[in-house]
Amino acid sequence: MSVIWTLNLRHLQALIKVAEVQSVSAAADAANLTQPAITKAIAGIERKLSCKLFERMSDGMQPTESATILIRRVTRALDYISNNKVSLTQVRALIELAEAGSYKLAQVRTGLAASALHRSVNDLSAILGYNLVKKVGNRIILSGQGKKYYSRCKLAKTELETGALEVQGHQGRWAGVIRVGAMPLSRAKLLPAAVSAFHKMHPEVRVSIMEGSRAELYDHLCNGDLDFLLGALRSEAEAGPVEQELLFYDKPVIVVRKNHPLAGKKNLTEADYAQYPWIVSGVGTPIRKLWAGLFSEGNLPQTPVECGSIMTIRELLLEGDFLSLVSKDQLRAELELDWVSILDVPGLSEQRPIGITTRDDWFPSPIQTDFIHLLRGSLDK
Known part of the structure; x- marks a missing residue:
């Protein structure tokens, strides 16, 4: 289990407040916690992350560089969570449910009771004021708002994990x-x-x-x-x-197998390369748009294969009279081995x-x- 799930958002908020006011007593008043509770919370964070967060100076609590690093990430995580009543337990429950697809599978993934996960997600929905999940047949899926908040929770998790790693890295342990x-x-x-x-x-x-x-x-x-x-x-x-x-x-090039009928010919035109079948990537991709630009309107040739896998493209080129528009770097080894050839097409400038x-x-x-x-x-x- 990631160390971030052992943390407490309220304790992290207290950490930010202590760094801001440089006083445990002042932070306790602002956070509505006792001084011993804040002291214990900070000690717990230091223990879990194996770092020192404050220097106890005569003029107050001075945050260390580790604290500054962590606070930057915690602040970003809290912005994503966007509600100070939400707990990390609830954040984790939503993430695990979304990625497992059911409470039962989420229980297997986490070792947490399905009932506890269900309660956490329901409590989170109540805090946010909208349903995060809905039942479709026997499946539990995220609602539209649930998908958006799940994404925010994932980003919050990423920020906290990055913060923990940066603190570790600051101590020379990347x-x-x-x-x-x-x-x-x-x-x-x-x-x-x-x-x-x-x-x-x-x-x-x-x-x-x-x-x-x-x-x-x-x-x-x-x-x-x-x-x-x-x-x-x-x-x-x-x-x-x-x-x-x-x-x-x-700048992509048009490639064919070594013994293709067009291989080695000079000054090829659209009329030459339009009569052969092509292997192209899917509609909407940049390379597909460049390929379409090779032809005059209404003169697109056959595209019996749509494929973005260079390994598949290579094998198809070697087995037939296909043409494809690819980067030279993608077939560098095949070109060096003389398995494929680049067609001579003057004016080919698409990039x-x-x-x-x-x-x-x-x-x-x-x-x-x-x-x-x-x-x-x-x-x-």
Whole structure:
């Protein structure tokens, strides 16, 4: 179980107040707690996170750097939770129910009684003033408002976990995980180079890579399951509530198998490449839009296969007369082995922006910042 579930939001709020007024007695009055209760609460947080939060000085309680780091994350978590009556027990219950799909499975995941989880979710609904879940047949699903609050709870959890890791890192004990959502192009060269360099810099920190299209990864980013996405950027109108950082422009090429009828021919035109079947990614993706731009209106060729997997695309290219529009980096090894060829199409200038996508309110930790710097730096190699 994560250490954050052993914490108490009221105690964390008291921590913020003590740092603000630099006095346990003044904080006790403001938080409606006794001085011994606040002293015990702070000692409990220090014990659980293995850190010292205050220096007892003659002029009051001076927060340590660990306290400052933790308070920044706690404040962000409380903003997501947005109600000072909510407890972490209730936050955890909602998250576990949403991810397990039933109280029974949530009990198996957590070891907590299903009745206790049910009570916590009901109490949370009462505090918020709306139903978080609804029953559909034999299933329990989140309501529309429940989905939104679940996302806020996930982000609060992420902030608290990051805070605990930052406190640990401040003491020279970095740990945790960098969680990357990798779209197809990023997996070819850019991401592996950054991961390799990051492992040398922080061997104690894991890197978890979730592969998929932007559509598959986007909700995981918004819920805090991923730190950032790496791959093709979207237009401002399509992007959503995110920040996008351009790293470079990729210029896709048209590829075929080595002995394809078009391989080796010069100055190919639309009339040449429109007569063959194509493998393209799904509708709405940047590469699909670039592909459509290769043809005059009403002249789109057959697309018998929609696919974003470069491994599948490669095998299909080798087995037939298919064409595909891909990045050279994605088929670098196949090109070096002379398995596939790039068609000579003069004037082919379509390009797509590749970069980093983060939540618009994301505040990266030092190790996350290190990873981002390595991504930028890998462009020069």
